[in-house]
Amino acid sequence: MGIHRRTAAKMLAGFGLSVTAMPAFAQAKTVEVSMGRAKMVFLPVAVTIKVGDTVNWTNPAVVLHSVTFDPAKATKPGNVVLPAGVAPFDSGEMAQDATFSHTFTAKGTYKYICTMHEAMGMVGTVTVT
Ligand SMILES: [Cu+2]
Numbered sequence: 001m002g003i004h005r006r007t008a009a010k011m012l013a014g015f016g017l018s019v020t021a022m023p024a025f026a027q028a029k030t031v032e033v034s035m036g037r038a039k040m041v042f043l044p045v046a047v048t049i050k051v052g053d054t055v056n057w058t059n060p061a062v063v064l065h066s067v068t069f070d071p072a073k074a075t076k077p078g079n080v081v082l083p084a085g086v087a088p089f090d091s092g093e094m095a096q097d098a099t100f101s102h103t104f105t106a107k108g109t110y111k112y113i114c115t116m117h118e119a120m121g122m123v124g125t126v127t128v129t
Contacts, residue, residue, distance in 0.1 A: 028052040030101070033124065035065040035094070040117035042124035049104060049128055056101040059094045065122070067091040067100050069112045079123050083108025104128045 031053065034043045037060050047055060059065045070088035074080040082088065083106050091100035093116075104110070107128050114122040 028054070028103075030054040030056050033057045035059045035061060035067075035114065036063075036117070036122065037061040040114070040120040040122045042114070042122065045123075046125040046127065049126065051105060051107055051128055052103065053128075054101050054103040055126055056099060057091070057094070058099045059096060062096050064093045064095060064116055065114045066093055066116060067102075067112060068115050069102075069110060073115050074113055075118050079111060079113050079118055081109065081111040083110065083128075086110075 029049070031047050031049055033047060033055055035041075035057060036043070040063075042057075049055065057067045068074075068090045069080060069082060069086075070090045071077070071080040071082065072088065073090065086106050086108070089102060091098075094100060104126065110126040110128065112124050112126070116122075
């Protein structure tokens with residue numbers, strides 16, 4: 001088995017890859033964000049992740065919520081902000097127990113809203129480093 005491992009390492013080295021670099025790809029993680037049941041908020045309201053990580057939103061509430069990263073759908077300019085060059089995206093209406101996930105591939109600060117409760121302060125932040 002040790003021989004196979006050494007052989008594999010040698011083969012990877014031949015491709016210009018180091019074995020120690022491999023786990024970097026496996027470290028992409030998923031962060032969970034819940035959506036208000038009693039209070040109209042995202043929990044946690046702000047998350048910080050790395051490029052390649054995913055955020056998964058779940059709506060445990062009976063009320064509809066949304067995860068909206070689309071500046072055109074914000075009532076108040078500035079409540080939705082995307083890094084330059086990032087295309088808008090939107091979960092649409094999420095009923096109870098619905099989930100929505102997005103993998104972030106560009107660094108920057110993202111501000112997003114629930115379109116149904118923006119006026120009640122349902123605004124969240126994702127920081128990608
Ligand atoms: Cu909402």
